Amino acid sequence: MNSVLNGMVLDLKGAYPVKEGPLNHLRLAVKDLFHLAGVPTSAGNPHWLESHPVPDETASSVLKLLNAGVELVGKTLTDELAYSLNGINYHFGTPCNYAAEGRIPGGSSSGSAVAVSMGLADIGLGTDTGGSIRVPASYNGLFGLRPTHGVIEMDNMVPLAPQFDTIGWMTRDLETLSKVADVMLPPQTVHLPKQLVVFHPIIQGRHLWTDDATNWLADRAAVFEAVSHIELDESLLSFASETYRTLQGFQAWQVHGEWITNEKPVLGSDIAARFDWCRTITEAQYEQAERDRASIRRQIDDYLPSDDTVVMMPTTPGAAPLLDETPEELADYRNELMGLTALAGLTRRPQLHLPVLKDQGAPWGVSLFGAMQQDKALIALSERLLEVNDG
Template identity: 45%
Template sequence: MALDNRLGCFCPHGDIHIEGKPGGPLSGLRFAAKDLFDVEGHVTGAGNPDWLATHEPATATASSVSKLLEAGAALHGKTITDELAYSLAGVNMHYGTPVNAACPDRLPGGSSSGSVSAVAGGLVDFALGTDTGGSVRVPANNCGLYGIRTSHGRIAKDGLVPLAESFDTVGWFTRDARMLARVGEVLMGPRAPLPTGRLVIATDCFDLVGEDVRAALQPVVQTLIAAVGPRHYVTLNPDSYDAWLAAFRHIQGHEAWQAHGAWITRTRPKMAPEIAERFDLGRQVTAAQLAEAQAVREKARQRLAALLRPGDVLCLPTSSGPAPVKNMTGAAEGAYRAAMLKLTCPAGLTGLPQVNLPLAKLDGCPLGISIAGLPGSDWMLLDLAEKLAAA
């Protein structure tokens, strides 16, 4: 059976169908996997035709995919990713831009663009993505889905094309909170939630977005206050988000070049100019810049560890606004990306889990708010998402 690709979310080489094990907890469900996850016997394309042409079929299936198949879910296609996952837009010059089913004139977000499109458009029940700098959280915000970036290291990354090892995490998208937790039961094991403590509202993160975004999110903040109870208003970053963002970019760029620089130098692949530029900037990161960035990262980790207690729920906007229109260019695009990354980089720098809650709208388009917690508090967040959905 050929894939239904009316949304342009499946990659041309991704027409893969593997039935799940009968009788499992996810039997009867279909999922898709971002084209960074290995499937035995198939070449993982990583969003770039030259990568596809220069790599052999995988000899094993990524354990995250295998666990879902063992649990009974059927793999229903590989989905488009931005090239080597190095973008948050959802635009791929080789394979196209998957449709944002919630707002078709707007970008789906990347780099898990195909996965978010397939779920939002109802073609699968859930889909695997990855999140390095926001690649689950931003698409979930843009398309009105639940999405989780798991604690760094919580889910094994074997059989996964890397981007930046110390940031890369496995995540997934669903249309409802219960499904988000059902997938978590397979990938993370039995529920082990902490009771929620305080709702910690990062006021400086809300200051990073426009007044219209704050107004649209305020009713959701009130819902969270009612659900969690005690609340505490904090400045998440007393220093500078510019400094946190620079540290994120330097470490990510360096690690991305370490992962793929040799292949890029040898193959000279055809890449979108902005992707090629990011890799080239990573190549140029100096030892001094890297050391400074690592020091900023350590300070950020210490700040979060001092600020949050076990059970605390950190609340912040997921992104700087709704999905941008497809034709946004130039200065507007740069400003949007920088504002967005300032909101997504804290979790990457500190290894936090973060869940997008698709509970608001602005200008008729989805707008997400995020809950996060100390590393390892993934189940607390999934349980709270379910509680809010049931309210």
């Protein structure tokens, strides 16, 4: 596992018989957090691999896809214990961002994103706790869905923060993403939202909603009965980021603290620093963050009062950061990024990334962010939006 430029850590072609089903002829790459019976799980860390038994059960989410006819082609790299948004793994390396040379691939589902982007798989199965489907989808020019929290079982997996952990997937086209949704999601009544709210985030005085985004939406505004605009100032985004980080960090220590304390594994410096901070979060800080979460959720609920309303917003601040940015620069960027990605986690809502824009010549795009249990409505609305030709 010393070279993962294509995102793969384990070739599984031919290891599982292909069944007949709606996903025939589609290849699946699975993030190395999902247990496969008889196959080791590394969770992106060699000491985790050494200190945990080989699983004897397969995650039900993977079984759903296998039973629907996919071909499982491999396991893919994850950031250590899925606790990053960069896609840079201290032990195993950094998958190549095929869509944006010289830029990070985005984590922690980086391997699945790169495998799909390079055409080695059609479906990249991953997890999204703080943005780990949406961010690599944005950086690699893919469609990516973080479903409503809790609609897909998270059994037989390595968790990070169960309050936020969500199974998601990335594809090169919306049709494939929709086919996977039909297999993975429970039945839902599809009602296309008629009211659009556009979030205009501002970070360090920079408006993230660009002229290109405005022009792209202008060609599609007729899809909605009404379009309104709301500025999200930096104070709200910072508040959401800090609230999320505290809740996630407290849970991450509850999940992994005993193993880290007892086993003393070697971790990448950024991951180690993150867990060192997690160790210091108190019950009182966690409880205050829960109250802050409720406050943020009420505010977002005010913006989306019914299933008839959907938000469109930038998924990330822009193109993926460059590979040569310093650890300090990446850490500062991560805090800004999480102001955007935290909103779905804090409110348990689904979010779907659409790779429809560029920034600095690299992939970028917007997300649809909607009501709980309206995942398929977001997909149907996206199909409608993409039917409209630019200009």
